[in-house]
Amino acid sequence: MCGRTVFAGSEEIVKELGVVYKGDPVPDNLNAPPGALVPIISSQSPNELQYFLWSLLAKYNTTGKPDYKYHTFNARFDKLYSSNMWSKLIETQTCAFITTGFYEWQKLEKDNPKTKKQIHFIKEKGQNLTFMAGLYDVWKNRLTGELVPNCAMITHDANEYMLDIHDRMPAFIEREKVNHWLDISISPTERLKLIDPVNNDFLESFKMEKVGNVEEFQKIGLFC
Template sequence: MCGRVAVPERDLLLEAYNLKPTGREWVKDINVPPTGGVPVIANDSPGELDFMSWSLLPWYTKADPATGKPIHNISTFNARYDKLFESKLWKPLLGKNHCVVITDGYYEWEELDEWADEKKKKKKKQPHFIRAKNQDFTLLAGLYSPWINKVTGEVIKTCAVITHDAVEAWGKIHDRMPAFLTDEGSSIWLNKELSLEERLKVIQPKPEDFLESFKIDQVGNREEFEHVVFK
């Protein structure tokens, strides 16, 4: 599961991947939750850097007539790989609406053997920041879909990150992990000229040494983040 990510500065990504900006601007954010904005490259515009809402709104989502807000009560920020081919939500996007979500890394919480609250049977959790070891950025395979608000006429670009069962070495932290991409794999994942079979090969689980992790005390503490992660 991927439930918090760190987002790099826009100018760094524009320069690193030689992209044109589209959508709104943003600033570096070390603690982005689902429904927050994340930088994305979509396969319909692979030369552009977009900014999408991280929680996919299905096309059939209705808007509240009074507020104009989407009526959406299911979790769609992650898309399980094993459900992609059977889900009415994900299957129509395969081969058509692929994207790469660009991050500095993501967070997971490891459940410890110590009690945080024994009466409530609540265990202590150790936060970890996890990132790709030998890449400037941690690239996550995703699916995207624009949603049209029929009340306001607004078009909202939304996306989800694909997840797998965690490889053995990382399963002690969490039982699921994102589908990671290399720079080369990203080009394949975004290439609509290739078969879906070829594109799916590049989002299979990576070797255990693809990642590195850092124990942190508090998610969102910028001073600690800069000291521990980018020391």
């Protein structure tokens, strides 16, 4: 599960990716939870940076806000076709989260529910940006017509590298494959192959004292 993610500001993303952005500048977010507005590019607008609500909203939702009784911010890879919520989005509504990395909490004594947990910050090795596969939708308020673009991050079982830290991980996308993931002219079957679990050497992790600490990020060469 991925429930805390780090995002660079809009100006840095635009500079690095050369995408279009039409909104007001958005600052770095060093501790973004589900329900936050997060930077993505979508299959509908692959060259435009947009900010979507991180949690998929069901059509019957009446508030336009996440219902935290249901973990709709993550979509399990093995349930993409069996779940009505995810299966209708695979063909034409894919997106890529543009992250700097994410946090995960490692139980130091796995059989002890009260054990201390070590915070890890995890990212693509040697890169400023880490891309994660997602699905998106647009919720519409039936009374006012308000539109709320929203999204969910796809997750896998952990690879060997991640397994000591946590049993699940995001579905990472190699940078050169992002455009193919968003290309709806490619069959869903072929696109899903692009987000198979990454090799162990794709990732690097850093032990952190606490989340959102600028000084700790500066020590590893980020947000300087």
